[in-house]
Structure formats: structure tokens, C-alpha cells
Amino acid sequence: MAVMRYREALNQALREEMEADEQVFLMGEDIGVFQGAFKVTAGLLEEFGEKRVRDTPISENTIVGMGVGSAMIGLRPVVELMTVNFSLLAMDQIVNHAAAIRYMFGGQVKVPLVVRMPQGAGHQLGPTHSHCFEAFYLHVPGLLVAVPSTPADAKGLLKAAIRDDNPVIFIEHETLYGQRGEVPENGGPLRFGEAAIRREGDDVTVIGISRMAITAQKAADVLAEEHEIEAEVIDPRTLRPLDLDTILESVEKTNRAVIVEEGWPHGGVGANLAALIQEQAFDYLDAPVQRVTGADVPMPYSKPLEQAAFPHEEHVVHAALATFRDL
Amino acid sequence: MATRDATSKEKDAQAEVPGGEEIGFGEVKHGLPDAETCRTVLSKMMLIRRFEERAGEMYAKAKIGGFLHLCIGEEATIVGATQALAETDYLMSTYREHGQALARGTPPNAVMAELFGRVDGCSKGRGGSMHLFDWERRFLGGYGIVGGSLPLSAGVALACDYLETDDAILSMMGDGATNQGTFGETMNLAALWKLPVVFLIINNQFGMGTALHRHSAVTDLSLKSEGFGVPGTRCDGMDVLDVHAVVTEALGCARDERKPQLVEAVTYRYRGHSMADPEEYRSKEEVEEWRERDPINAFAKRLVDEDVFTEDEVKTLDAEAIEIVDEAQRFADESPFPDLDSLYDDVYVFSDEVPAWWTVDERTPEVHRGEREREAGELPHELAEKGAAYAGVGDHAQRQRRAPKDQDAEGEQQGPGEEDEDDEAEAVAEASGNGEPEAEERDESGGAG
Numbered sequence: 057m058a059v060m061r062y063r064e065a066l067n068q069a070l071r072e073e074m075e076a077d078e079q080v081f082l083m084g085e086d087i088g089v090f091q092g093a094f095k096v097t098a099g100l101l102e103e104f105g106e107k108r109v110r111d112t113p114i115s116e117n118t119i120v121g122m123g124v125g126s127a128m129i130g131l132r133p134v135v136e137l138m139t140v141n142f143s144l145l146a147m148d149q150i151v152n153h154a155a156a157i158r159y160m161f162g163g164q165v166k167v168p169l170v171v172r173m174p175q176g177a178g179h180q181l182g183p184t185h186s187h188c189f190e191a192f193y194l195h196v197p198g199l200l201v202a203v204p205s206t207p208a209d210a211k212g213l214l215k216a217a218i219r220d221d222n223p224v225i226f227i228e229h230e231t232l233y234g235q236r237g238e239v240p241e242n243g244g245p246l247r248f249g250e251a252a253i254r255r256e257g258d259d260v261t262v263i264g265i266s267r268m269a270i271t272a273q274k275a276a277d278v279l280a281e282e283h284e285i286e287a288e289v290i291d292p293r294t295l296r297p298l299d300l301d302t303i304l305e306s307v308e309k310t311n312r313a314v315i316v317e318e319g320w321p322h323g324g325v326g327a328n329l330a331a332l333i334q335e336q337a338f339d340y341l342d343a344p345v346q347r348v349t350g351a352d353v354p355m356p357y358s359k360p361l362e363q364a365a366f367p368h369e370e371h372v373v374h375a376a377l378a379t380f381r382d383l
Numbered sequence: 384m385a386t387r388d389a390t391s392k393e394k395d396a397q398a399e400v401p402g403g404e405e406i407g408f409g410e411v412k413h414g415l416p417d418a419e420t421c422r423t424v425l426s427k428m429m430l431i432r433r434f435e436e437r438a439g440e441m442y443a444k445a446k447i448g449g450f451l452h453l454c455i456g457e458e459a460t461i462v463g464a465t466q467a468l469a470e471t472d473y474l475m476s477t478y479r480e481h482g483q484a485l486a487r488g489t490p491p492n493a494v495m496a497e498l499f500g501r502v503d504g505c506s507k508g509r510g511g512s513m514h515l516f517d518w519e520r521r522f523l524g525g526y527g528i529v530g531g532s533l534p535l536s537a538g539v540a541l542a543c544d545y546l547e548t549d550d551a552i553l554s555m556m557g558d559g560a561t562n563q564g565t566f567g568e569t570m571n572l573a574a575l576w577k578l579p580v581v582f583l584i585i586n587n588q589f590g591m592g593t594a595l596h597r598h599s600a601v602t603d604l605s606l607k608s609e610g611f612g613v614p615g616t617r618c619d620g621m622d623v624l625d626v627h628a629v630v631t632e633a634l635g636c637a638r639d640e641r642k643p644q645l646v647e648a649v650t651y652r653y654r655g656h657s658m659a660d661p662e663e664y665r666s667k668e669e670v671e672e673w674r675e676r677d678p679i680n681a682f683a684k685r686l687v688d689e690d691v692f693t694e695d696e697v698k699t700l701d702a703e704a705i706e707i708v709d710e711a712q713r714f715a716d717e718s719p720f721p722d723l724d725s726l727y728d729d730v731y732v733f734s735d736e737v738p739a740w741w742t743v744d745e746r747t748p749e750v751h752r753g754e755r756e757r758e759a760g761e762l763p764h765e766l767a768e769k770g771a772a773y774a775g776v777g778d779h780a781q782r783q784r785r786a787p788k789d790q791d792a793e794g795e796q797q798g799p800g801e802e803d804e805d806d807e808a809e810a811v812a813e814a815s816g817n818g819e820p821e822a823e824e825r826d827e828s829g830g831a832g
Contacts, residue, residue, distance in 0.1 A: 081545070107545065113575070118534040118568035125538020128523065129473075131545060133538075152528050153535060161516035161524060162507030163729035197730050197742055197753075221732035249739025297739035332743070335750050 057240055063233040065207035066096045066172075069214035069243060070134065074104055077132060080218055081108040083119055084136030084172075093138045094174060094233050120146035120171060124154045124223070127169040132218060140175035140189045140227060147192075154223040155198030166221045170214075174228040176267055176318060177366045181230075183354035186362070188319035190266065193225040194295045194328065200224040200248055201295040205232065205269040209252070209293055211243025220248065229267045249297035253306070257286030260312040260376050263303060264291055265325050268316040268348075268367060275316075275372035287376060295325060303329070304337050311342040312379040318366050321349040343379040348372055406619045406649055409676060411685070413624040418691050422700070424466060424623055425686065428458040428679045429704040431482040434491060435654075437708045438481065438498055438512075442658045445776075446716075447498045451512050452479040456653040459678030460585050462486050463626025464553060464648070467634055473521045473543075473552040475536045477585075478513035479652075480525035483555065489517040495711035501718035508721045509729070523552075529590075530556065530563025533582070537569045540578035540643070551579035551638045553630070559590025561607050562599060570645070574612030577641040581633045582608065584645065586620065587652040592664040605647040613645050620650030621678045651676075720776075723767045727753035746770075 060068070074080045086093055088101040088111040101109040112119045116137055123133040137143045143150070154167050177186040193201045200222050204210040210228065217224040245252075254269060255276050264272030269291035276287035288306050292299060307313050313333055315326035326347035333345055351365040415421060435453045442451045454461060457479075465486040468474060476483040484494050489505055497504025498512050506516050513527040523539060526532035536554030543550040560566060561584060573580050584605075590598045601607055605615030618629035626648050633644035651673040655662045686692045692700075730753070731741050742753030747763045756763070 079545075110576075113568070113571060115568035115572065118537070118565055118572055121531070121534020121565065121569075122538035122541055122572065125535035125540075126542040126545070127538070128535070129539055129542045131542045148528060148531060149534060152531060153526075157524075158732065159729050160506060160510045160514045161518075162504070162509050164506075164516055164518040165523075166732050200731075221734070247738065249741075294739075297741040299739045301739070332750075 057238040059236055060207055060239050061233065062204075062207045062210050062228070062235045062237070063094060063096050065211035065237075065239050065243065066214055066228065067098060067100070068239075069211045069218070070097065070100060071103065073215055073218040074100070074108060077218075079130060080132045080134065081110065082134050082136065083110045083112050083123060085112055085114055085116075085119075085138055087111060087136050092136065094228075094230070096172075096228075096233070097136065116142050116145035117149055120169075121149040121153065123169045123171070124149055124157065124167055127167045127223075128157065128165045132168050132170075134170040134172060134218060137171060137173040139181075139185050139230075140173045141184050141187055143171065143173050143189070143225075146171070150193075150199070150223075150225070151196055155196045158222075159198060167223045168221045169223045170217045170226055171224070172214075172226045172228065174230045174233070176229045176231055177350070177355050177362055178231040180357055180359055180362055181355075182357040186355040188266065188317065188350065190225075190227050190295055190317075191319050191324045191328070193227070194325060195323075198223065199296060202226045202248065202293065203266040203295060204228070204244075204293060205264070205266055205291055206244065207235065207237035208239045208244035209291075211239055212245045213243070213248070213293065215243055216246050216248055227266065232267055232270075245293065248294040249299050250293065251299035251302040252291045252293055253288065253302070254291050255287065255289040257288040257310070259285045259310055260287050260314060260379055261303070261306040261310045262287045262289050262314045262316065262372060262376060263329060264289060265295070265315075265317040265319075268318055271367060271369055272314075272316050272372055275369040275376065278369055278373050279376055283373075283377065285376065285380070300332060300336075303333065307333055307337045308340045311340050312376075313341070314346040314348065314372065314375045314379065316348045316367055316372050316375075318350045321347065321352055324349055343381065346375040346378055348375045406617055406625075408619055408621070408649075409681075412619070412622065413628055415624070415685070415689060415691060421686055421691050424462055425679070425682060425692075425697070426700050426704065427462045427466075427486050428623065428682065429701050430491065430707060431458045431461065431485050432679055433701070433704040433708045434485060434494070434711065435481060437712060438495070439654070439658065441495075441498070441712065447512065448500065449511050449513075450478075450657045450659070451498070452657050453654045454479050454482040454652065456651045456673065456678070457585060457587060457620065458482060459623035459682070460583075460620040460626050460648040460650045463623040464555070464583055464630045464646075466627050467630040468553055469550075471521065471548075471550050472634070473523050473536075473539050473550065474555075475523045475532045475539070475552060476525050476555045477529070477532065477557055477560070478525050478527045479557070479585075480515055480555075481512070483525070484515045484517060484522055487517065487520045487522040489515070489520055489522060491707050491711040492714035493517075495708075495715040496718045499715040499718070500720065501715055502721045503714070503718040530560040530565040532556070533560065533563075533565045533569040536580055536582075537573050537578055540573065540580035541576065543579050544576075544641075549638060551581065551634055553581050553583060553634070555583045555585055557590065558584060558586040558588070558595055558604055559593075559598060560584075561604050562590070566607070567611060570608045570611035570613045570643075573643040578643050579637045579641060580643045581630065581637050582613065582643070582645040583630065584647040586647050586649050588650075589652070589656065589664070591656045592660065592662075594664065603647075605645060608645040613643050615645040615647060617647045617649060620648030621676045621681065623678060623682055650678075720774075723764075723771055724757045726767070727756050730754075 087097040091098040123135040175188045202213045262272045279285040330345040348367045461482040493505040500508045516524045605617045619625040744753045
């Protein structure tokens with residue numbers, strides 16, 4: 057198995073799918089000559105030419121809308137947005153069009169579009185470039201949402217996203233681009249809706265979203281070494297469709313659940329999962345479901361403030377221990 | 384809300400805005416085409432007019448819900464422009480698009496059924512008045528977001544180019560859309576990438592209730608795209624032949640030379656923005672002035688004057704249009720409402736299997752996957768029925784849960800009264816007489832849009 061970085065895995069997925077299908081093409085700001093703000097598209101312009109690797113003006117709403125329009129009549133566009141915050145400029149096209157078109161026109165067309173974007177804090181990019189908005193997109197029926205946390209998943213899920221006939225919001229993480237990992241030839245899962253059990257355990261279920269899947273694993277190591285608690289760590293990998301069954305099975309075994317995400321608490325992924333777990337596994341729970349989320353603030357620039365504003369393994373350890381409190 | 388003062392100011396500006404002299408309003412600018420073409424054009428315009436009038440009546444009778452935006456007054460623009468398209472070209476429009484669908488050939492039955500929210504509607508009752516769609520005729524939709532369809536249309540043009548076809552797209556917008564950010568963004572990209580698209584501004588003088596000179600600093604809208612590299616021209620939107628000539632030329636330029644074009648058709652909508660519009664922003668006199676330029680009367684008169692048709696023949700064409708609309712109304716009335724179990728259909732495209740939760744139904748304590756609505760327990764179905772009963776339309780039999788069946792079996796929908804295996808449904812249908820409860824008269828005073 058090859059070892060490669062997360063960004064290289066994404067690059068391979070794009071290259072392989074472009075080789076396999078002439079209708080796959082890329083659009084985005086500075087993805088061609090500049091090779092991508094995070095170098096995910098490095099080398100692709102040279103290999104595939106300007107027809108298929110298209111540098112665009114800074115017009116997010118229109119780029120995404122053109123992706124939707126071209127997808128409606130048979131192309132398979134992959135649009136890169138420079139950060140998740142910029143995707144807000146395209147919210148109209150994503151929610152009112154990409155997600156709704158098939159439904160509102162009675163199933164006459166499909167929209168096989170992928171919109172890729174990185175999210176996350178840690179690079180001191182401040183309050184307009186550092187957020188985590190998977191909860192926004194999870195909210196919308198008609199969209200698929202992927203949040204890969206490993207190079208293998210990045211490759212496998214991006215390939216699956218491009219082949220899928222639905223519009224996909226593909227959320228990468230800025231601090232993961234340089235992470236290395238083993239990647240099978242075709243990447244990780246080639247379909248959506250399959251959670252990964254990153255670590256098995258009987259005592260508490262810890263569900264980590266996006267980069268927080270990695271933070272959850274670090275916390276699980278601490279829990280085992282210092283507290284003799286064996287955590288089961290689950291990475292849902294895709295939030296729509298959601299592999300709820302794997303999560304429920306785990307909770308039914310451990311009787312405790314902690315959900316870790318980097319985004320805001322109100323209306324977050326954790327709020328949603330906690331509701332689903334208590335509705336469907338209430339009788340199995342020995343403690344209230346714990347959430348660990350990012351701070352309820354716009355992301356600050358100053359390094360200590362920024363680091364204090366999103367979860368680290370210490371936060372997760374405390375949340376897990378809280379599920380063992382005497383009730 | 385505009386005062387009477389503002390209205391009189393609008394009247395002053397009016398004299399300038401339509402650019403009467405420059406466009407040559409009311410002048411004969413083009414020779415007539417052959418008689419068959421004249422018949423087609425006049426029939427289409429008459430059909431749209433009669434269809435829209437009927438839609439207005441059906442709205443007043445509460446057969447049609449939501450917003451209803453009528454295009455009466457704009458028929459020449461719609462028909463002139465769409466007649467310029469090849470069969471393989473694409474068309475996109477705004478939410479005022481009943482006329483566009485009809486002009487493109489979508490059956491009036493399917494359009495009226497969509498307005499009625501019925502399963503035989505051209506969007507299966509999912510879209511309504513603002514979201515008509517007909518893939519077969521390459522009518523790629525009405526869109527409810529002002530300016531929202533502009534990027535989509537450029538995307539279609541990109542695909543036409545990418546796939547190395549000769550197809551082009553005609554992308555329609557209203558005058559209000561020229562103030563949206565997507566207008567500039569899309570013009571820039573269309574010109575930059577040399578896309579086969581013609582943008583048509585249907586300038587009906589108002590962005591909802593705000594007059595052109597009160598919403599746009601530049602009132603010659605054909606100028607607004609030029610700085611982005613898309614040349615603009617204007618035409619007399621009340622003259623079907625002028626619209627046709629100008630759009631034909633623009634399409635040729637976009638298709639053959641890969642130079643996207645913009646056309647502004649200067650026209651007028653006689654009716655309010657929607658049915659919920661008290662029209663306090665303009666005077667009756669202003670509407671009357673425009674009605675004197677009526678595109679259908681003007682064209683019909685010319686056909687009679689130039690001995691193409693007799694007055695009787697014109698009347699016959701109009702009577703035919705009314706018959707088609709009668710039939711559309713009958714068809715829509717008889718078409719069933721969509722099956723309640725179909726609620727989650729077409730949210731997603733499923734490939735082979737559904738391994739996870741794609742949608743979550745939380746309407747009842749029996750939480751289930753929306754995509755498995757048909758297999759949900761009794762309570763979800765009972766509550767769906769109870770919810771649907773609040774609609775206060777249709778009969779119970781039409782809303783009955785049907786046995787799970789292949790959703791693609793179009794044309795096999797049961798009509799009312801055909802559900803003979805369901806005794807209860809039959810009883811209810813009988814009890815409610817003709818099915819439809821007496822339509823309430825609609826209160827038109829409230830609501831925006």
C-alpha cells in the first residue's frame with residue numbers, strides 16, 4: 057500500500073476520474089496555473105489542458121451555478137472553492153438549485169456535481185477563513201456531505217463523489233492536507249454511507265467529525281493509558297447519507313456516547329446525532345450524550361485564542377469521563 | 384409602496400424609458416413571414432393569453448395556490464424569441480414562465496396540471512407555477528430566484544461547448560435581475576469563455592412593484608452587459624417579428640461566432656407582479672396606454688389588413704385557443720394529487736442500494752428513513768393523511784395511500800373513482816359528490832410576491 061499525503065490522495069482521485077471519464081472537469085479559482093491554493097490540483101492543468109482544468113474569476117455563486125447547469129445536461133463538474141467560508145457566497149446555487157433541482161422538477165434531471173472546499177482552524181486565518189460548516193450542508197436534503205479525515209478516505213470518497221449522480225459537498229480540512237497515510241490503490245471506501253470504526257472498545261463510543269476523528273483517536277489512547285477506559289472511535293466519513301446503524305450498534309454496546317466536532321454547538325452535527333441517539337437508543341444509555349464542539353464565537357486570529365477555541369484531546373477525555381459520573 | 388406622486392414621475396420617465404423612437408415602437412419594421420408561420424405565431428400568442436386569463440380565474444377560485452405571475456402583455460416577446468430557437472436549443476426562464484413552456488410546446492394540460500399541483504403536472508406537482516420544466520423539449524425550467532438561473536444557463540452553454548455540439552441556450556431574465564450580482568458574474572464568464580448563450584431581458588418596466596427608473600441607474604438595459612464583453616441590442620417587445628429578428632441574429636452570433644449576446648425586449652405586463660399585487664405603483668392610464676399597443680391585437684390586425692387571414696379566421700384561432708384551455712382546465716381538475724407516499728421521491732438518485740440514512744423523517748415518533756416512507760408503519764401514514772387533510776382540496780380517494788409500486792410507471796396513475804379495490808376510498812369519494820369541495824374565493828389582499 058502506498059503512503060501519501062492527504063492532498064496527494066485527492067490529486068490522484070481527480071486524475072484517475074478525469075482519465076476514466078471525459079465528462080469530468082474541474083473549475084475553480086487559481087486551480088490551474090497557480091495549481092490550487094492548497095496545491096490539490098497540482099499538475100492537472102499540464103496533464104489535461106485548459107478545457108478540463110478551468111481557472112475561474114472570483115465569482116463563487118456563478119462558478120457553482122455553472123457547475124449545476126453543466127451537470128444538468130451531462131457533464132460531471134468538480135468545483136473547488138478556496139475555503140468553506142467562501143462557499144457562503146454560493147449558498148443560493150447550492151441550496152436553491154443544486155439540492156432542489158431534481159426534486160422540484162419531478163425527477164427529470166440529475167445534478168452530478170462535486171463542490172470541494174477546505175475548512176478548519178489552526179492556521180491563524182481568522183474569522184473569515186477558519187470555520188467548519190458541515191452542519192449547514194448536512195441540513196439540506198438533496199445534498200450529500202463528505203468529511204474525510206484520512207488520505208485513504210479522501211481518495212476513495214472523492215472518487216465516489218465524482219461517480220455519484222447527486223450533488224456532493226466535499227469538505228476537506230486545511231490542517232490535514234499534509235498528513236500522511238496508507239492508501240489502497242483505489243483509496244478507501246468507494247461508496248458513501250459507511251462509517252469507519254477507527255478503534256474498537258467496549259466502554260464509551262466517541263464519534264469524531266472531520267479532523268476531530270483524529271483528535272478522538274488521540275483521546276482514546278489517553279483514556280486507555282491513564283483511565284483504563286476503552287473507547288470505540290467512530291468516524292462517520294459521510295454525514296449524508298449517515299451510517300446511523302453503526303453508531304447505534306456501538307452505543308448499544310458501550311451505553312455511552314461522546315460526539316466531537318469543530319463547528320459551533322447550536323444546530324451542530326453533535327446536536328443532530330445526540331437527538332438521533334437518544335431517540336433510538338435511549339434505553340441503552342447509562343449517561344447523557346456528551347458533546348464537544350468548537351467555541352460559540354467567530355474564530356479569533358490570535359494563536360492562543362484560536363487554539364483554545366476548538367477541541368483538543370483533553371476536551372474529549374473530560375467529556376468521556378463525564379459519562380462515567382455517578383448519576 | 385409608491386405614492387401617486389411617484390406614479391406620475393414614473394409616467395414622465397416612461398416616455399423616455401421604452402425608447403419609443405429608437406426602437407421604433409408600433410412601426411412596421413419587418414415583412415410578414417409565410418401564412419403558416421403567421422398562423423403558428425398568432426395561435427401561440429393567443430393560447431398564452433387565454434391560458435393566462437384562465438389561470439388568473441383559477442387562482443381566484445383557489446384551484447391554484449402560492450404565487451401566480453402572469454405574462455399577459457409579454458406574449459410577443461415570448462413567442463418571437465422562442466420561435467428563433469432550434470428544436471435542439473435550450474431555454475431557461477424566470478418564474479414568470481407559463482408562456483415560455485407553452486411556446487416551447489409543453490402540453491397546456493401538463494402546465495395547467497402543474498399549476499393545480501397535480502401528479503400529471505410537467506414537474507409532477509413538485510414545482511408549481513414558478514418551476515415548470517420539460518426536459519423532452521429542452522425547456523430547462525422556470526426559477527424562483529431572481530438572477531439565479533443566469534449561472535445555470537451559462538453552465539448549460541459551457542456543456543454545449545464542451546460536448547462540441549452546435550446547441551445554444553436562450554436565457555431569459557426580467558429587468559430586475561440585471562441588478563443581481565450573478566448578472567455581472569455570468570456576463571463576464573460567458574464572454575471570457577466564449578459561450579453559446581443569448582441573454583434576453585424581458586423588460587416589463589417593473590421589478591415587482593418598483594419601476595425601472597427607480598431600480599436601475601441605467602435604464603437602457605442593453606448597455607449593462609457591454610462592459611463585461613457581452614454586446615447588447617434592444618427590440619420592440621410588443622412586436623413579435625422584431626423580437627424574432629433580433630433574437631435570431633443574436634443566436635446566430637452566439638452559435639456560430641461564439642460571441643454571447645444580450646437582447647433587451649421592451650414590453651409591459653398588464654397584470655400585477657403576482658395575483659397578490661394591488662398595483663398601487665402605477666396608474667390605470669399607464670396600463671391603458673400600453674394596452675393600446677397590444678401585441679396580439681396589433682399582429683392580428685396586420686394579418687387582416689394584409690389579407691393573410693379574414694377577421695373570422697382570427698376569431699376561429701382565438702376560439703381554438705379557448706378550447707385548448709378548456710381542455711387543460713378539465714384535465715388538471717381530473718388529474719389526481721400526488722401520492723402522499725411519493726413525498727421523498729427524487730430527493731436523491733439512488734444507485735444500487737441504500738446502505739445508510741439519506742433522509743430522516745421526524746414527523747412522527749416512529750422515526751424512519753424518508754426514502755423508506757412506503758414501508759413506514761401505520762402511524763406515519765395516518766398522520767400524513769391528517770396533514771394532507773388540511774389542504775382542504777381534492778377528495779380523500781385521491782390522497783389515499785396506494786400500494787407500493789414502481790414510481791416510474793407514468794401514465795398508469797389511477798384517476799379519481801378508479802380505486803375500486805378500496806371500499807373506504809370509494810365511500811368517501813361518493814360522500815363528497817364531485818370530489819372538489821366548493822372552492823373558496825381567494826383573499827388577494829395579503830402576502831408579498
